[in-house]
Amino acid sequence: VSELRWNPLLGEWVITATHRQDRTFLPPPTYCPLCVGEAGQPPTEIARPDFGLAVFENRFPSLRAAPPPPSVRPTPTATVERAIGRCEVVVYTPDHAATLSQLGPAVIRRLVQVWAYRTRELAGDPRVQYVFCFENRGEAIGVTLHHPHGQIYAYPYVPPLIDREAESARAHADRTGRCLWCDLIDQELADGRRLIANEDSWLAGVPFFARWPYEVHLTPRRHVGWLHELDGGDVDGLARALHQVLVKYDGLFKAPLPYVLAVHQRPVRTDRGDFHLHIELYPPNRTETKLKHLAGSELGAGSFINDTLPEQTAARLRQVEPRPPKGAVD
């Protein structure tokens, strides 16, 4: 069963996808479905050994191009729709043990190109309203496969967080005539206390309003809405800045730090230009051994409580030596 159910209380869609209960869960390396398949071994998704990155349709998708009809009828207050869209898996490397930080800026630049390419192609489906590129890393986040990979979802609607950001950007632009993120860049440059990396074309820092202790946002200095609007220098700058952040993450507690990486591009069918491309990262750790759990205030009331000060966590990240953790590949 896979369908979209409308939540009239929050004004947002919920995706039900019961088949995902049966998806592959933390297999041993021998049974990794993202490794290159070898003769005599269990079959995998990857048949060719000679690739840089690979993208395939998720075997257990929440959204698909030709979904089945909903399993229930709509209620008087809540509609139900087919779960139209796409769910893709992005394999970063044939190397099962690598991480994005270890793969380095050159591979990150390739990943950015693949994100942009898939965004454009998936947006070609007129039913798609938003393309979301992301990575879940670490078991604390809920990762079910350790092989380095990310995902791309093509939604038939603009997801709630993106929609709220777009609305905030619209309101700010209507009020001031300026881009909200461009103003945030000016603010952070003038202050400086929350910055982590300063490339020619990208800034990285803990936002003033961080919800997670080591949350980091990366923002291009130029006002662009989509990845493909970046020029070559911008892409290199993003690769360097993101690599710096990831290396600092892994150096923070001298161990691979779990995180969610979320690429926020402009909704694909908008006549508004105020949305500014950026990337957000949310590690769940508040210390080396303690996680920030979403509990009563966050889940029950939707109000985040951050147990740290962004100025202090940014300072701590700045002080992390820009060196991969012990045992990492240069």
Place this chain on the structure above:
Amino acid sequence: MTRRSQPILSAADLTEPDPGWFEFTVTREHLPDGRQILYFSWPAVEDIAADPAEASAVDDPLVEPSAAWDGAA
């Protein structure tokens, strides 16, 4: 450089990529169950300076408030 004077851009055209933006070759195949898989390959690895010292790492502005950014904005 001030962003406050930058105009809000109109939405870009998603259907026309910039020439040369995508440097890779794509090979499209299908998995045994019909799902599509795309293999991306590049002609050669182009190194990008990974050393933050080369990539203008941020000094600690807590020590030098905003001084590190003189001229950057």
